[in-house]
Amino acid sequence: MSVQIKICGLSTPETIDAAVDAGATHVGLVHFEPSARHVSLEDAAKLRARVPANVKVVLLLVNQQPDATAKALAAVKPDVVQFHGRETPEWTEMVREKTQLKVWKALGLKDAGTLERSAAYVGKVDRLLFDAPAKALPGGNGTAFDWNLLAGHKHLVDWGIAGGLTPDNVAEAIRAIGAPLVDSSSGLESAPGVKDVDLIRAFCKAALEA
Numbered sequence: 593m594s595v596q597i598k599i600c601g602l603s604t605p606e607t608i609d610a611a612v613d614a615g616a617t618h619v620g621l622v623h624f625e626p627s628a629r630h631v632s633l634e635d636a637a638k639l640r641a642r643v644p645a646n647v648k649v650v651l652l653l654v655n656q657q658p659d660a661t662a663k664a665l666a667a668v669k670p671d672v673v674q675f676h677g678r679e680t681p682e683w684t685e686m687v688r689e690k691t692q693l694k695v696w697k698a699l700g701l702k703d704a705g706t707l708e709r710s711a712a713y714v715g716k717v718d719r720l721l722f723d724a725p726a727k728a729l730p731g732g733n734g735t736a737f738d739w740n741l742l743a744g745h746k747h748l749v750d751w752g753i754a755g756g757l758t759p760d761n762v763a764e765a766i767r768a769i770g771a772p773l774v775d776s777s778s779g780l781e782s783a784p785g786v787k788d789v790d791l792i793r794a795f796c797k798a799a800l801e802a
């Protein structure tokens with residue numbers, strides 16, 4: 593099976609269409625006000641409506657309260673909700689059971705200890721997304737983690753990698769650790785929050801040819 597590709601932080605119809613045409617399997621919408629890629633729920637719902645059924649829409653939320661989470665999910669109707677903050681296994685399990693949506697949890701991979709702790713999410717998420725450790729923001733920082741931390745790891749749940757992936761390094765990442773899904777955001781931008789359609793195309797091509 594070929595690698596799955598998520599292009600995240602999209603905020604315009606043109607870049608959504610470019611990602612879909614280039615072969616992305618997932619497109620991500622960030623609803624997190626401190627982010628340069630934040631989209632309102634109204635805009636997210638409009639962008640969501642452009643996406644064909646064969647491509648999955650991922651709504652990224654960070655440490656939202658239950659009411660705000662329910663409101664966002666009802667407005668955007670994503671296929672997947674990606675929690676990218678300090679959300680607990682109990683929380684991901686509850687959202688998964690209540691909504692029947694696919695639930696992903698992003699984890700900043702600092703060391704082997706983080707990987708051990710990721711076991712707490714097994715059975716409580718549909719995918720673990722390994723990212724670089726948080727900085728001022730919990731993600732979207734354009735920094736990669738040490739992929740070797742995942743070498744030889746026995747994955748007990750679907751997984752993917754994010755963090756500093758670009759058209760230049762995505763093939764290496766796929767070959768190095770056999771990542772089944774790659775996720776990129778800031779590495780495909782001409783300025784923070786401004787996606788570049790040529791970089792989106794180059795990223796998808798490099799991932800599909802890896």
Ligand SMILES: O=C(O)c1ccccc1N[C@@H]1O[C@H](COP(=O)(O)O)[C@@H](O)[C@H]1O
Pocket residue numbers: 600601620622624627628629652654676723729730731732733734735754755756757775776777778779
């Ligand atoms: O994109 C953001 O601004 C963002 C904000 C808060 C949490 C996560 C965010 N982005 C996600 O982080 C990873 C890695 O991004 P990058 O490729 O290193 O820029 C990815 O899943 C982004 O969608």
